Amino acid sequence: MNLRQLRYFCEVVEAGSAALAAKRLFVAPTAVSMQLTQLEEHLGETLFDRSRRPMELTSLGKYFYPRAKELLSQARRLDEEARGIATGNRGWLGIGFVRSALFSILPTAIKRFRETFPDVHLDLVEVLSEYQPEQLYQGRIDLGISRFIGRFEQATDLNYKFVLEESFLAAVPIDHPLAQQSSVSAIEFASLPFILYPKDPKSPFGQQMVSVLREAGASPVVAHEAIEIHTALALVGAGLGGTLVGRSIAVNNRADVAFVPVHDIEESAAVVAITRKEEENKLVASFLETLAYPQSA
Structure with missing residues (x-):
């Protein structure tokens, strides 16, 4: 199963026939039919009831269509965002955070960051403190906002910046x-x-x-x-x-x-920002600057 098959399938559903879908796609009708056949063979069941005129979706087709549409939409968003980052028109910053940060420093920090970098895509990932180092190593996030009580283990290849200590x-x-x-x-x-x-x-x-x-x-x-x-x-x-x-x-x-x-x-409890060591990232540095919380603990 591939994105072309999903696109052709959705076009047939929306156009009402393979012939009309082919016109909208600027391809030959045989190309549409071939992609649909391959998709149905992969799934092991038909998506259309071809005995009816106009043909209708089968039970599998009714299940498959909205999910295929969502997957195509996600693929388009990924393509646009990746191209924007590659050309320098957009940026991407992954932020992991504990739920309690939503009550305190995170909303204000996001607002301040947006004022300076309105075109940067912020990927916000809710993740407990203990899982943030792994997410940083994997590149899933670029910065983690954690909360700890007392002393805690610090990895030697990560930076830890104390943002807030409160009673x-x-x-x-x-x-x-x-x-x-x-x-x-x-x-x-x-x-x-x-x-x-x-x-x-x-x-x-x-x-x-x-x-x-x-x-x-x-x-x-x-x-x-x-x-x-x-x-x-x-x-x-x-x-x-x-x-x-x-x-x-x-x-x-x-x-x-x-x-x-x-x-x-x-x-007391400490809010700590965690980043990868020896990595120069302008967006990470800028977000760290926004994390200063104005209220004393």
Whole structure:
């Protein structure tokens, strides 16, 4: 199966016949028929019911047509973007980010970057911190925005730039008594069931938050595990417990969750930008400059 076969197939569907499709494609009708036959042989089933006039799509054809259209559209976009990058008219920058960055530094950074580089295609990839180095090595992303608690392992062939360090806040249901306090202790907060995130075997972040509470003398009980922070905060809003978040995440967040300082937690969370070492990339350097967050943690 190839793109020509998909294009000819879609043209036949839209034109209503192979003869009209051939005119639109500026090819001989036999060329269209040959491509359709090869495609059907590859799939092992017919795409058109040729016993009807005009011929109609079979069940397979009805399934295949919208997906073929989408694939052709993606191929055109890839061709346009690749040609633009090759000719220097456009650029491409892959950015990996943890979900919590959507609450804080990422939107502002993207807006600032766009003001300077409006024609650069930003490929945004949501990926946990622990998976970002592999994505950098593979060239899937050019810059990763990660979040860590305490010391973490740093690869010798990658650069790590600390963008933001911030204290923790307790996220509690808006109607819980703790929501009315100006601050809480770790022990007070641990009276709520703890909602751990992210739920992933490679990420120690959730268990590190539990350890932070224990170091402050609390005994948190993990009641729920969420794949990512949006789900964790939704569970808090539903009254199922509480969790910890970085201070920047509380800005313009959910109305059903209160964010309260925890006055006896000393540990903080760090947002770190990761890039490949010894690689000169003007776009990466420019995006790094936009990541400075104006609010102190």
